[in-house]
Amino acid sequence: MVSLARKNLIEDIPRFIVAQAGIMFAVSLVALQTGIFNGFTRSTAQLIDNADADIWVASEKLVQIELTMPIPLTHLIQAQKVEGVERAEALISRSALWVPVEGELAVVRVLGFDPQGQLFTPNNITQGTLQNLKKPYSVMLDQANLKSLHVESIGDVGRVNSLPAELVGLTTGNNSIVSSAFMFTSLENAKAYLTSGRTSEISCQLPSAGKELVCTNSFAGTANLEATTEAPNPPEKLVSSDVISYILIRAKPGEDLQALKEKLETTIPDIHAYTHDEFTEKNRIFWQQRTGIGFILSLGAAVGVMVGTIIVGQILYSSVSDHLKEFGTLKAIGASNGTIYGVIIEQALWMSILGYTPSMLICYGVASWAFTTQGILILITPVSAIAILGVTVTMCVGSAIFAIQKVTRLDPAVVFKA
Numbered sequence: 001m002v003s004l005a006r007k008n009l010i011e012d013i014p015r016f017i018v019a020q021a022g023i024m025f026a027v028s029l030v031a032l033q034t035g036i037f038n039g040f041t042r043s044t045a046q047l048i049d050n051a052d053a054d055i056w057v058a059s060e061k062l063v064q065i066e067l068t069m070p071i072p073l074t075h076l077i078q079a080q081k082v083e084g085v086e087r088a089e090a091l092i093s094r095s096a097l098w099v100p101v102e103g104e105l106a107v108v109r110v111l112g113f114d115p116q117g118q119l120f121t122p123n124n125i126t127q128g129t130l131q132n133l134k135k136p137y138s139v140m141l142d143q144a145n146l147k148s149l150h151v152e153s154i155g156d157v158g159r160v161n162s163l164p165a166e167l168v169g170l171t172t173g174n175n176s177i178v179s180s181a182f183m184f185t186s187l188e189n190a191k192a193y194l195t196s197g198r199t200s201e202i203s204c205q206l207p208s209a210g211k212e213l214v215c216t217n218s219f220a221g222t223a224n225l226e227a228t229t230e231a232p233n234p235p236e237k238l239v240s241s242d243v244i245s246y247i248l249i250r251a252k253p254g255e256d257l258q259a260l261k262e263k264l265e266t267t268i269p270d271i272h273a274y275t276h277d278e279f280t281e282k283n284r285i286f287w288q289q290r291t292g293i294g295f296i297l298s299l300g301a302a303v304g305v306m307v308g309t310i311i312v313g314q315i316l317y318s319s320v321s322d323h324l325k326e327f328g329t330l331k332a333i334g335a336s337n338g339t340i341y342g343v344i345i346e347q348a349l350w351m352s353i354l355g356y357t358p359s360m361l362i363c364y365g366v367a368s369w370a371f372t373t374q375g376i377l378i379l380i381t382p383v384s385a386i387a388i389l390g391v392t393v394t395m396c397v398g399s400a401i402f403a404i405q406k407v408t409r410l411d412p413a414v415v416f417k418a
Contacts, residue, residue, distance in 0.1 A: 015315060022311030023355025024362075026395065029304030031363040031380060031388050037297040038384060039377035043176040044287050045280040047093065047111070050174070051120045053248035054257055056279045057264060060272045064286040065279070066093070066109070066179060070243035071271060077240075078268050079247050084260045087250040089119045090238070092190040094245065095180060099159040103150030108160065108183040112190020119248040122184045127154055128169025133186045136234045140169035144375020145181035160193040163232055175375030178287060188235035191242060249273075305395055312351060313399035320344060320404075344400050352396035356389055 042049075047065060048056070057079060059069040079088040092112035097105055113120040115130040122140060132138055139160070141149065151158055156167045160183070174182050185193070238244075251260050261273040274282065288294035320327070327340055360380075367378035 015318070019312060019315035019351055020355050022307070022315070023351060023392065023396070024359040026304045026307050026309075026311070027356050027359040027388060027392050028363055029307070030301045030391060031360060031385075032366065032378060033297050033301040033304065034384050034388065035363065035367055035378035035380040037294065037301075038379035038381065040177050040287070040293065040297070041284050042379055043377055044178055044283045046174065046176045046179075046182075048276060048280050048283070050123055051091075051248055051276075052250070053089075053119045054251045054276065055249035055261060055264070056274045056276070057247035057249060057268065057271050058245070058274070060270050062272065064283050068245065070094075070245060071247070072240070073238055073242045073244055074240050075268050075271060076244065076247050079249060079264060082260070082263050082267050084252055084255040084263060085249055086252040086255075087118060089114055089117045089248045090187060090244040091120055091246040091248055092187060092194070092244050094190075094194055096160050096183075096193055098149055098165075098181075098183070099161075100150035101156075101158065106149055107180040108149070109180045110160065110190050110193055111182055111184050112187045113184070115186055119250055122171045122174055122182075124172045124174070126170050126172055130169075132168035133184065133189070135166070135168060137164050137166060137189055137192070137232065138168040138185065139165045139189070140171060140184040141167060142171050142174040142182060142375060144172070144175045144373075146170075149181060161196040163193055163196045165193070173371075173375075173377075175377075177376060186235075187238055187244075191238055192232075192235040305391060309395045309399050312348070312396050313402045315351075317402055341404050344404055345397055348396040348400035349393065352389075352392045355396075356392045360385060360388070 044065075057071075057075070059071050062068040073090065076088055076090050079085060090113075092110065094110055095107055096110045098108045099105055115133040121130065125140070126143065128140060133140065141151070146152060149158065151167055154167055154170065158165050158167075165183070165185075169184075171184070174184075176182070249260070249264070251257060257275050261275070264273045265271060330340055331337075363378075363380060367380055370376045370378050
C-alpha cells in the first residue's frame with residue numbers, strides 16, 4: 001500500500017506542486033509569525049539579558065522597562081549598605097535626540113552604565129572596547145542601526161541633543177523591535193547628554209492668607225540643538241542630586257533573593273525590586289497583553305493553519321474522487337476500511353513532510369537575513385520547530401479526514417459500472 005499512496009501523490013505533478021506550495025505557505029506563515037513573536041518577546045528583555053544582575057531595583061511606578069520614573073542616586077548608596085548585597089551599580093535608560101551630520105533626526109535610547117562595572121555589559125562587542133567609553137562624549141552603537149543613524153564606521157561623530165557623540169565601538173545583536181536604537185555610553189556621558197540643551201523654569205506664587213508657598217517646576221524641553229564651535233566641558237561625575245533609572249544588584253552567594261528583595265523594599269522608599277525572571281515576565285506580559293501584539297501575531301499563525309488545511313483538504317478530496325474506482329476495487333477484493341484509510345493518511349503524512357522541510361529551510365534563511373541586515377530577531381527554536389512540525393502533521397491528517405468520509409460511503413459495486 002506504500003507504493004499506492006506514493007503513486008496517488010505524484011500521479012498528477014501540477015496538482016502535487018500546488019498542494020506542496022499551499023503547505024509551504026501555511027508552514028512558513030506559522031513559523032515566521034511564531035518566530036517573530038518569540039523574537040519580539042526576547043527583544044523586550046534585551047536589556048535585562050545584557051545585565052548580570054540578580055535583582056533590578058526600580059521606581060514603584062514602573063510599567064515596563066522603558067516606562068518608569070527616575071529614582072535618586074542616593075538610593076544606590078542605600079542599596080549598597082543592605083545586608084546580602086554584594087555589589088550594586090547604577091543604570092540610566094532614557095530617550096534622546098540623535099542629530100547626524102547629514103540626514104534626518106532620530107531617537108536613541110541612551111544607556112549609561114559604568115564601563116568598569118560588572119553588572120551591565122553590551123553583548124557581542126565587535127569593534128572597540130568598554131574602556132573607550134571612558135573618553136568624554138563617546139558612544140557605542142549596534143551595527144544594525146548605523147544606516148538609520150547616518151553613521152558608517154568607528155570615528156564618525158554625530159550629536160546627542162546639543163553635544164557631540166563620537167562612535168568608538170560597535171556591537172551586534174543589541175537591537176530591539178520595540179525600542180529606539182540603543183546607544184551605550186558611560187554614566188557621566190549619559191548625564192551630560194540627557195541634560196544638554198534643556199532648560200527648566202521654577203515659578204512660585206505668593207500664598208494667600210493661611211496657605212503655603214506654591215512652586216512649580218516646568219520643563220521647557222529642548223532649548224537649543226544647534227552645534228557649537230566651542231569644545232564642550234568634560235562631563236561631570238554623578239552627584240547625590242542626580243537621578244538614575246535602575247539599580248542593578250548582585251546578591252552574595254547563597255543569599256535568598258526573595259528575602260533580599262524584601263530587605264531592599266523595606267530599606268529604600270518608593271521602589272520595587274524584581275528578580276531577573278520576574279522583571280522579564282513583567283515586560284513580556286505588558287507587550288503581549290496590554291498592546292495586543294501577541295493577539296495579532298497569533299491570529300496570523302492561525303490564518304496560516306486555516307489556509308493550509310483548506311488547500312490540503314481540497315487536494316486530498318480531489319485525489320480520492322479521481323481514484324474512487326481504485327478504492328472500490330480494493331474494497332471489492334476484501335481490503336478493509338482501515339487499509340484504505342491508511343493509504344489516504346499516508347498521502348497526508350508525505351505531503352506534510354515534503355511541505356515542512358523546504359519551508360523551514362526558507363524560514364531559517366529569512367531569519368538569518370533579517371538578523372544580519374536589519375538586526376531583527378526572528379527566533380525559531382528547536383522546540384518551536386518541533387511544535388510547528390506537529391501542527392503541520394495535524395493539519396494534513398485533519399484534512400485527510402474529509403477525504404476519508406467519501407471513501408466511507410463508497411459502494412464497491414462502483415467498480416462494475418460502465
